[in-house]
Amino acid sequence: MPGLGGPSVRTRQYGPRLGSAESMAPLLWVHGGAFIGGGLDQNESHAVALGIAATGRPVITVDYRLAPAVNWLKPLAERDLKPGTRYPAALDDVSAALQWIANRAPHVVLGGASAGAALAAATVLRNRDSGGFRPDALALAYGTFHSALPEVSPALRRRIRGWHGITQFRPSTVDRMNLNYAGSHAALTDPYAFPGNADVTGFPPTLLLDADRDSLRSSGEKFRDELTSAGVHTRHQVVPRSRHGFLDRPGRSAYDIGFETIIDWLASHDPEKS
Template sequence: MTSVAQPYAAADGLVRVYPAGEPDGTGLVWAHGGGFAGGDLDMAESDAVARALAASGTTVVSVDYRLAPTPAAWAAAAGVPQHDGVHYPAASDDLVAAWQWTVANADDLGIRSLALGGTSAGGNLAAGAALCLLHGARNGGTETLPDLVILAYPTLHAVQATPSPDLRAALDADPEADRFGPAAVLGMYENYLGGPVVGADVYAIPGLASTAELEGFPRTYVINGDVDELRVSGEAFAASLAAAGVDVEVELEPGTQHGHLNRPEAPAFAASITRIRARLATLADTTLTPTPAAHLSQSSPSIHGS
């Protein structure tokens, strides 16, 4: 890996750009996690991930999206200050705006191919933004869609399926990892939306998208945590993508809890960065191309995993 140029703020503070040390033409618009209400550009799964990928050739554009409020009970439980915030669609709009800014400035950034992704709640925002771009193209516009969507231990459903017996047993054996039960996940989404999840659209909860709504979605790579109840959401969304004809790959990072990209000192961080970098490297010969509605992909289903 090579050294990385000094990151800098751009787009009126919406993004922080991490120029690649030895650019290969790939770029990544990246969103951190934090339950929609927490996190920032300095947390490891934002800053450390961006620096690691920039050092291996990818220019990373990290998004400082607007956060939902932190309720008093959450703040007390996490030992963090309570803060005000904004509800959906603010963060989703910020992801789309950051994507469009990056596309418009791709030549200056040295980007020829561009991925979109994020961790946890940031994975939700990335998937929702990709759907928004896709449907904008379908409705007669011309949007540049991601060449690849990268979702790291994402949350994509407000109401998740029940974990498998093996996953349930692993969670029971590791109470510290068992943090994303049905009530916690539902409460997170209600706080993000500012109300009930009933009637929410697919850009807020991508796991609700139908097969028809997912047709033409970009090639997707999902990397899930091992002992992590949100793994159920990532696996279910991948299955829905495959049913819609999307090329989707799912992998599990063994021995991890949720949020392992926030722990750069752990071996799993480097392992996941290597996995992500390998997928980005496949884009090196790809060129950003606007996608008119008439040319959206209708490929045959493909899903692979480990």
């Protein structure tokens, strides 16, 4: 599909033909991958889309432009950034895909996981401020919404201690990931890069789905509080005994719980049920 003033955007469509199932709003789903990885074939994109489309809902997944790879073990400064595509390229691609669908369907829901959840929320924020299309609802899984990792609560710290802490996102890791995506410290403060801490008044009803043993849950919890304070209808659910990226692991109980929660949320926000 056409890009937003740039190259064309690669997408994949699942389920009923767009516009043929008026009672079910199509879903635009955005994969994760720390802004540097993932794609249309990863389970977090393909398996989720297949399952949702099997309920009769059109699903479109988007292959947005990725930032260059980063060394997670080394400190990162602006001068160390590799040449490549960065913010707002990925955001432009998601925005273009949403507008393309909105031109063909009166109602659209938007969702994503991890970096994809951040991109989905940022798309809503930018569209709100520019007068663009507003999706009917949001479904966001284990997102990273803030430019820096918010303080981990004592309750969450208890869930990620011991061997559960080995693979966690640490503040320094999040700093590298986000600077690598944003491209500069100045861009890190742009709310369209990371919508956490922004005024989210006017957001559509939002599902926040977090992993039990995931330090990034601190971002989901803070974003929940920001949405609630802005008067946005928000549901926050933590999947028990789960780790970050559980939608990338079909066949496990955490995937099943997360998937069914998203299905129920989408069904409750179809136009005829609103």
